[in-house]
Amino acid sequence: MxxxxxxxxxxxxxxxxxxxxxxxxxxxxxxxxxxxxxxxxxxxxxxxxxxxxxxxxxxxxxxxxxxxxxxxxxxxxxxxxxxxxxxxxxxQPEMKELKDKYASKDAATQQKLQQETMALFKKYNVNPxxxxxxxxxxxxxxxxxxxxxxxxxxxxxxSFLWFDLGNPDPIYLLPIIAGITTFIQQKITMAGTQSNPQMATQMTMMLYIMPVMILIFAIKFPAALSLYWVVGNIFMIVQTLVIKGPDMKKLAAENAGGAKKK
Incomplete structure (x- = not known):
């Protein structure tokens, strides 16, 4: 990592x-x-x-x-x-087991952890x-x-639609859409992702920081850039739903099944 x-x-x-x-x-x-x-x-x-x-x-x-x-x-x-x-x-579960097994911070143990981790990557043909x-x-x-x-x-x-491409959107609608679509795109990308608490906190921070940054930039920058962000975000949302759709449905079904058992 x-x-x-x-x-x-x-x-x-x-x-x-x-x-x-x-x-x-x-x-x-x-x-x-x-x-x-x-x-x-x-x-x-x-x-x-x-x-x-x-x-x-x-x-x-x-x-x-x-x-x-x-x-x-x-x-x-x-x-x-x-x-x-x-x-x-x-x-990740097997990597966690290795970290628990070689929890000591001395050089020899950490070297062994690295060797075992690389062997795990080789076993499953994973390139980090x-x-x-x-x-x-x-x-x-x-x-x-x-x-x-x-x-x-x-x-x-x-100009295009209601705005001049070389100037900021006068009614701020495009920047708002850019911020909202950025949030949705990141939220969908994070769906079903398992991570340690520290990584989860960082991802959650980015989930809220990035849309705000895009909103602020889009308000100040020419509307042409806002249009680019909006179109790109919408494409990424559709792309992520298509690629991760089966996994998201499977996760939703598992969560629903777990809720019923409770």
Whole structure:
């Protein structure tokens, strides 16, 4: 778990460093230089413009379509991540037994615990870092898409539904929907997840902190970004329900059966 957290933090730092190498308010165009601009942000910007013009010069529809395309492209990775998390959950009871068995904190005991844990992973063909791979792929793409939206000048000149894409939503409806859908998406993702009390507390904190953060950002940022968050969240909600649906139904049936016995 520690290695996984370190890997995620290192990845986030590298990605934010790449993203920070360019000014977020600097327009993106063919003259923009640097790997981040030339190979991630500018291509995404061109794709948004192309679809928007194809859809009758509607940049709102263009953003929705490109958001969905990116989410669909990452779907196999998300399925892999879900399977990896499920496999880790399945061996949690045996991992707990090992931790109880080797509870002593001396170096020899901890080394034995590590050996037994690795043997357990090998036995069930579980890679504890497999769940990080989708994050490695999707984080630069999602941050690049954020840059493309923020730095594509054409987007700020158009409106969609009741709001201007380049300005914050005047009635705050889109930010509110973004916050609510973020909460729902995280709540569904957490459903059926077993974790130790410390991890459960951290997940619960994130469940409430993330929607508030998204709400605050969405109020201040251009409505185009709020639209991206809303569409992405709705897709993730449907995706999670489809992937985890059978497990959630099974868990609900088990809980219902346990309640009847009581």
């Amino acid at each position: 520690k290695k996984r957290i370190i890997l995620i933090m290192a990845l986030a730092s590298i990605t934010m460093l790449l993203a920070g190498c360019t000014e977020i308010n600097q327009p993106i165009d063919s003259s923009s230089s640097g790997f981040w601009n030339e190979y991630i942000v500018y291509p995404l910007s061109k794709v948004i413009i192309w679809f928007s013009e194809l859809l009758g010069n509607s940049y709102g529809l263009g953003l929705i379509v490109v958001t969905l395309i990116i989410r669909f492209a990452m779907l196999p990775l998300m399925i892999k991540q879900t399977k990896s998390s499920k496999a880790m959950q399945a061996i 870092l497999a769940g990080c791979f989708p994050l490695i792929v999707q984080m630069p793409i999602l941050i690049g898409f954020y840059h493309a939206i923020s730095r594509t000048a054409e987007i700020s000149k158009h």
